[in-house]
Amino acid sequence: MLLERAAQPGRWGAVLDALRVLSGSRRLGIALGGLALLMRPSLTLLAQGVLLLLSDGSYCEAPLLQDPLMVRRIAALATGLEYAAAPILILPPALAPISTAGTAVLQGNAPPVHVCRAILSFTGVSLLVLIPTLVSVYWWRPDQDAAPHEGSAARSRPQRAGARLARCATLALDAADHALRFMLRSPAGLASRSVAASWLFAVCWFVSKRLSGL
Numbered sequence: 001m002l003l004e005r006a007a008q009p010g011r012w013g014a015v016l017d018a019l020r021v022l023s024g025s026r027r028l029g030i031a032l033g034g035l036a037l038l039m040r041p042s043l044t045l046l047a048q049g050v051l052l053l054l055s056d057g058s059y060c061e062a063p064l065l066q067d068p069l070m071v072r073r074i075a076a077l078a079t080g081l082e083y084a085a086a087p088i089l090i091l092p093p094a095l096a097p098i099s100t101a102g103t104a105v106l107q108g109n110a111p112p113v114h115v116c117r118a119i120l121s122f123t124g125v126s127l128l129v130l131i132p133t134l135v136s137v138y139w140w141r142p143d144q145d146a147a148p149h150e151g152s153a154a155r156s157r158p159q160r161a162g163a164r165l166a167r168c169a170t171l172a173l174d175a176a177d178h179a180l181r182f183m184l185r186s187p188a189g190l191a192s193r194s195v196a197a198s199w200l201f202a203v204c205w206f207v208s209k210r211l212s213g214l
Contacts, residue, residue: 003062007069014073017064025059025120027127034132042176044136048129055124060116071112078105078115081122085202110214117212118205125204137180 002024007017022028034048064070082105104110 003059003064005064007064007067007073009069017070017073020064021059021120022123022127024062024064026055027120027124030055031127031132034128035135038136038140040140040142040173040177041133041136041180042173044140045129045133045176045180048132052124052128055128059120060113065116066112071116074116074119075105075108075110075112078110078119079108081119081205082106085205104214105209114213118208118214121208121211122205125208130200130204133180 002020005020007013019028030048030051034044034051037044039047059065065074105115
C-alpha cells in the first residue's frame, strides 16, 4: 500500500510522498482518466464532480498521512493556502465569520486530521474537477464529421419523445459548453477571469475547510 509507508525526509522525499498520496488516494488516476477521455466541457465537469463526491474521505487516517513529518508538511501547505486566500477576506463582510476558521490553521491549533481532510478536498477539486475541465475547454472539439441523424416519419410516439428529449439535452450541454468557454477562454472575459480565478481559488479553499470541520 502506498499510504502504509513512513514519510521520507528531504525535498525529493516530499515530492515522492506527495505522489504517493495522490496515487494512493486515487486522485491522480481519476484526474488522468478525465484528461484521457477528453469529453465535452460540461460532461467533464459533471463526471469529475460526481467522482469527487464518490471518493473516499478516510485516507487521512493512513500511516503516511499521520506521520509527524507529513503532518508538518500538510500544516505548512494549509498555512500557505490560507495566506494566499487572505485577500478575499477584505472584500465581503459576509464571509468574515467563515474567515475566522483560518485562525486555527495559521496558529497551528487546528486538528491535524481536519487540516489533512481540507487539503485533500482542495486538491480533489483542483485535480479532479478544475484541471480536466480547463483542458477540455481548450482542447475538446465537436465531431464535425458526424452528420445529424434524420429520423423516419414512421417512428413511434416514444421514439419521437426520446428524440426530442435528446435534442433538448444536447442544446443544454451546448449552452453549458458555451458558458464554460466564455468564462475560461474568451478574450472578452480576460479581466473578469482574473478576478473569478482568485475568487474561485479562495472559495474552494474555504469550502474545503468547512467540509473538513474547520
